[in-house]
Amino acid sequence: MTRPATLPPPRPTRTLHPRPVPSAAPPWEPPPARTDTLGNGLRVVHLHRPGQRVIALELLLDAPREAEPRELEGIATLTARALGHGPRARDTRDFTTAIETCGATLQAQATPDGIRLAVQVPVSGLDRLLDLLTETLRSPAFTPHDVARLVRQRLDEIAHEQASPPRLAALTLHTRLYDDGQRAARPAKGSAETVVRIDSAAVRAFHDTHARPATATAVLVGDFTGVALPRLLESTLGRWVRPAAAPSRPPAPVLAASPGTVLVHRPGAVQTHLLIGRAGPGRHSLRWPAQAIALQCLGGPLTSRLDRTLREEKGYTYGISAFAAPVRTGAHVSVTGSVETRVTADAVAEIMAAIGSAAPGLTASEHHTALRTLKGITPMQYLTSAATARVLADVEAERLPAAYLSTLHRRLDAVTTDEATRELRAALPLDELVVVAVGDADAVEAGLRGLGPLTVLG
Template sequence: MEFHPRPAGGQARPWAFPAPERGTLPNGLTVLHCHRPGQQVVAVEVNLVAPLAAEPQDVEGVATIMARALSEGTDRHSAEEFAAELERCGATWDAHADHPGVRVSLEVPASRLTQALGLLADALRVPAFPEGEVSRLVANRLDEIPHELANPARRAAIALSAELFPAASRLSRPRQGSEETVKRIDAAAVRAFYAAHVRPATATAVVVGDLTGIDLRAALGDTLGAWTGAAAEARPMAPTTADDTGRVVIVDRPGAVQTQLLISRLGADRHDAVWPAQVLGVYCLGGTLTSRLDRVLREEKGYTYGVRAYTQVLQSDGADGGAALLGISGSVATEVTGPALADLWQVLRTLAAEGLTDAERDFAVQNLVGVAPLRYETAAAVAATLADQVEQFLPDDYQARLYARLAETGTVEATAAAVNAFPEDRLVTVLVGDAARIAEPVRALGIGEVTVLSGS
């Protein structure tokens, strides 16, 4: 019997994160574009410098409502007509607000890019913000809030922000506003926020995909290039500060069968030279199912389905840097909350005493660097990362250099960064669970003063 020869793996091809080309339209709009042959679905990301810190405190959440309302009608299309036109283009649309600003995302087949850019330009240039649509979006947001408060992970995140950051900081309050502030938002508030902060001179558009046969400059000039607005100076960002004195906050959920854990502090962001080592060390600690935290808490003890350690950039204060949230999150059964926390702290102590192994470091590098070509297989993934770099005041080649630095980072550097990221006496721990059952075991651990809050 004769068989075909077994396929063999080919030679690995060199890969680097795509380098964009940068330009500026006459109206001041910054444009980054990246030609990706074969990517017939083009991704467009627009960064609007409308940070949450700019929201009037009595209507916090207005940035989120504005972002959602951008596609709810223009001077040429009603909300229904705008949705229908997007569908005719085969385009998908998303918009959201976060601490750095508002992000609008569009994906569309390359053959219909110009039409979709026209719709995007209308939404940014002349949004209608109709009273009825804004009222509907406000009602929808008010309906979401009770569901978020009922979700243990979201409730923990809200409690952590209030505990970690100063009360005067926007970072201390819910990103999409509270019930008290959202219910005050109306169309006039949305229009005022738009008029104060949305303009081409401070915005950036990122376009990624197969641009063969597309005169991108002409397409942008006829669409986003028609957007006008006053020039504006960059809005200064206040330095990010936090109190990471070791302590425990329990959000009481009587009868809860699980305890949600969120352990966090403020750390270095992408501008800091330690970032590559920090990413690598935190990944070894809790970035995957084979990490140290999972090996102990999930595989050996059976306390949880999974615990993760992560780094999350909050906002950049400018070209000199900003801050990132360093966190450990997961959930455990109520009755093992004390033992699980004790073992978690022991993992941190062991890491400080013994360090990471070369095998752990090598596995992390392979997962972070080796799979990067797959991670950035789509135009949307590339565009989103380039837009992140813009938000965080990073150079265009940052991501490409980051992978090179990750590959060069040694075990000793990664260990030091992970230990510094989670010092056992400088962590704010939030637990959402049954306080009557978990408070005393947690106090006995001596990991900080324990405060119990009502979960209502």
């Protein structure tokens, strides 16, 4: 008996729906902040953000690093840290307890542009926190014991910094970029030789000279519903009274023409930290939007040229980036990342080739991706009161125009692919770059010498 032929099972059918395409993001502009001036001359920038009941406050004191006496460099950092110990009328522990009772946090640091006090506090504790801050500004403690302890801590930090490849690379780069007489050519927080000379009298003199309401700015962001903010600020920070003074004017940087490669020896290092850069235009420059897009194409997201070549194709690094760090007088344009020791010379050659590959031009796809990323990042900086205050404080510290933030996206949109290509060539010209490699000289020196003139330190 013949069996009937077995038919194959019917092939399943699928209905493929078109992939959804996101609509274009609507134009975005930052929420506008308001600026007022208190009776004592203190400039106040405040932004009401409904629902953000944690208030962020950033207080900027006009005490830039260029104002430090040469023999006391690092005093701005110690002054900032000593302010965190509270007013003369209170014990440090009592001041810390009072801050915590407000539910607040207080951080202080010295930046290239001045001293910054950053506070976060629930709206319920804002009035008490402002009282404590006003007490501190009017009559800081600066006790000999506290300042001496801060000096010892800073000296310990310096020893640790000498073992940090990124710190060593940054200091070496600045030494090569700037003339010897420039403050930027020396350690940002002072050297052991200068820090050890600082005492409480010097810290008090530096504070009294530079901490003045007429040259300071307070930035507040949060939900001020039910808060009579102008009256509250006048009754607290408005009590801080000091003689007026002219705002600081940072000198134009004097650059040293010393491009080339510098190898900082770290015996036995299994990685080489690379920092390649130069001094370039900052956010005041009309070139900034094109430069931002160009650097994003070169070393921004995972699809950037550097990451695609050194990470995906070669496997030399976990990641590498290109960026411009702005200051009032310009920006530091850099490429940085760590690579395995044995591929150090090859990695440097690949980075230089990627930078030089701008000659044929950036593609429209690269330009589009970079622009979308830069514009997408900006709104995220306004998600919290602390992040928003930081953005506004940076604008104030660099003394950027009032319309800088509100026009940034339009200026990015106006950049063409050809303009971004030209800016990439201008931002990182190969014959002006300083290449710093921190690694094992015994293992990498020969390879680096094959790329050109080399200076070995340590």
